[in-house]
Amino acid sequence: MIKIIKAVIFDLDDTLYNEMDFVKEGFKCVASFLSRKYHLDEKKLFEDILEILKLKGRGKIFDTLCKKYNIKEDIKTLVEIYRKTSSPLQIYDDAKEVLESFNGKYKMGVITDGKASVQWNKINNLGIEKYFDKIIVTDDFGEKFWKPSEFAFMEMIKFLGCKACEAVYVGDNPRKDFIGARKVGLYTVRIIREQGDNMCLEAEHGYEAHNSINNLMELSSIIKNI
Ligand SMILES: [Mg+2]
Known part of the structure; x- marks a missing residue:
């Protein structure tokens, strides 16, 4: 019929x-924020985030990243930056x-x-x-x-x-x-x-x-x- x-x-x-496009844009914004605030290499930060994602999945990426760089950043702030990325x-x-x-x-x-x-x-x-x-x-x-x-x-x-x-x-x-x-x-x-x-x-x-x-x-x- x-x-x-x-x-x-x-x-x-x-x-x-591809949802990963959004995820990556969000991570780029976080890397950019942290690089400006703590004078770190933005590209390296972004690569590290992707590496953590690959190894550990999406759960605790920013905690792991901050520990690795020994920075005390409010994780909620980073999550907000990630969520609000406005890249097309x-x-x-x-x-x-x-x-x-x-x-x-x-x-x-x-x-x-x-x-x-x-x-x-x-x-x-x-x-x-x-x-x-x-x-x-x-x-x-x-x-x-x-x-x-x-x-x-x-x-x-x-x-x-x-x-x-x-x-x-x-x-x-x-x-x-x-x-x-x-x-x-x-x-x-x-x-x-x-x-x-x-x-x-x-x-x-x-x-x-x-x-x-x-x-x-x-x-x-x-x-x-x-
Ligand atoms: Mg779906």
Whole structure:
């Protein structure tokens, strides 16, 4: 049976752009701040941050860095600088093409998790608001509304004025992106790129998307054949 799809809804991080781009810009701002304040080599600081990230993950990077340089800086200040980075970011080329070609054909939305101020900052830095009829940052409603909650999907289709079966959700994370969306009744598509934290994750049974793609340009043919 061929369904008429009226709305296409996207996840943000690692679906429309490479989240590591934001992370790196944030780290650059922190390195710049510390280099000015403590007369340290900015490039070396940035390289050290990336090294700590590689070895220890995202948890305690700034603590480890300050210990290494023997500086007593308020970690909260550094976290704020990181979160508020205003460097412009680029969406993926395929995302740009798809968003432009879908303009006017489908209602368009974004549903994204993460600290609200940071997600809105990313959206501003990417300059993508113009592409969408509705952007839902789930954290604006509280942490219990983060995916896999069904809430944002129901809100989104209500706002876009379509039924769940007329909407598609595209995301990258099989641990949470498709669960709520499937429960509500959306068709789900997983994007598997070369880069991104979730690209190698295996979904548990029942948590996988209906379909998967390696490039968002594949979306239009998928949508025509749902
Ligand atoms: Mg994501």
